Amino acid sequence: MGRSPCCEKAHTNKGAWTKxxxxxxxxYIRAHGEGCWRSLPxxxxxxxxxxxxxxxxxxxxxPDLKRGNFTEEEDExxxxxxxxxxxxxxxxxGRLPGRTDNEIKNYWNTHIRRKLLNRGIDPATHRPLNEPAxxxxxxxxxxxxxxxxxxxxxxxxxxxxxxxxxxxxxRCPDLNLDLRISPPYHQSQPEPLRTGGxxxxxxxxxxxxxxxxxxxxxxxxxxxxxxxxxxxxxxxxKTGFLDYRSLEMK
DNA sequence: AACTAGCCCAACCGCGTATCC
DNA sequence: AGGATACGCGGTTGGGCTAGT
Numbered sequence: 001m002g003r004s005p006c007c008e009k010a011h012t013n014k015g016a017w018t019k020x021x022x023x024x025x026x027x028y029i030r031a032h033g034e035g036c037w038r039s040l041p042x043x044x045x046x047x048x049x050x051x052x053x054x055x056x057x058x059x060x061x062x063p064d065l066k067r068g069n070f071t072e073e074e075d076e077x078x079x080x081x082x083x084x085x086x087x088x089x090x091x092x093x094g095r096l097p098g099r100t101d102n103e104i105k106n107y108w109n110t111h112i113r114r115k116l117l118n119r120g121i122d123p124a125t126h127r128p129l130n131e132p133a134x135x136x137x138x139x140x141x142x143x144x145x146x147x148x149x150x151x152x153x154x155x156x157x158x159x160x161x162x163x164x165x166x167x168x169x170x171r172c173p174d175l176n177l178d179l180r181i182s183p184p185y186h187q188s189q190p191e192p193l194r195t196g197g198x199x200x201x202x203x204x205x206x207x208x209x210x211x212x213x214x215x216x217x218x219x220x221x222x223x224x225x226x227x228x229x230x231x232x233x234x235x236x237x238k239t240g241f242l243d244y245r246s247l248e249m250k
Numbered sequence: 251a252a253c254t255a256g257c258c259c260a261a262c263c264g265c266g267t268a269t270c271c
Numbered sequence: 272a273g274g275a276t277a278c279g280c281g282g283t284t285g286g287g288c289t290a291g292t
Contacts, residue, residue: 016260016286038277051278055261058279090280105281106259 013047017056026061059102066098083126
């Protein structure tokens with residue numbers, strides 16, 4: 001047998017949260033901390049499902065949330081991150097302290113999309129709107145070095161890491177991809193992004209698991225003990241410690 | 251003043267993955 | 272080992288608000 005159901009939908013409230021519900025949720029999390037969303041509603045005396053409580057807390061009640069308008073700098077950062085990551089709102093939100101994925105997603109759909117369209121840029125591809133459809137490459141390939149070699153024969157392939165024709169730089173000429181190598185972002189994280197003594201590839205560092213594009217083994221095989229910067233060669237740049245959150249936009 | 255259209259955003263829904271039993 | 276459930280994420284919806292007519 002698995003777990004019991006997360007909530008009894010017949011006895012849960014839906015729709016907008018009341019002030020009283022908010023207060024109950026805040027008080028409970030202050031006293032007990034986050035976690036175990038399944039049991040939280042009952043323990044806190046809320047007629048909500050755990051999923052709803054989690055969303056309310058993360059998107060609205062968390063004390064570290066930054067309220068108010070997005071700055072121009074945040075706008076540009078979101079655009080750059082979206083051009084790299086696509087609709088990975090949680091990853092983008094991770095680079096914007098105090099902003100939630102939901103908030104960024106909404107902001108993207110209501111403001112930034114229009115902003116890019118006004119600039120003549122396709123928000124989905126970050127390419128000029130009048131560009132031929134044949135070049136509709138929309139994602140960055142994290143393929144390993146072996147595949148990279150194969151794709152070197154295909155100049156239109158996005159994974160082409162030829163420095164003379166770096167597609168990301170073409171799409172974001174002002175985006176400096178000189179990714180800075182630095183220790184992991186977590187202040188309290190005792191162990192850097194190494195598991196079992198091996199470096200994590202860029203794909204793994206983004207949290208993508210069991211990806212065919214994982215190159216951990218390649219990076220490990222190619223690494224030497226004297227060179228800790230021998231991680232995944234993202235877009236032709238040696239990235240070393242692959243803490244994505246240490247990526248610096250300049 | 252009444253109606254309509256568009257904007258904004260909180261909340262819900264559905265799916266994939268992780269975890270539990 | 273495999274089914275059931277929790278969790279987290281991205282997509283979508285719906286209701287409140289505002290500007291325009």
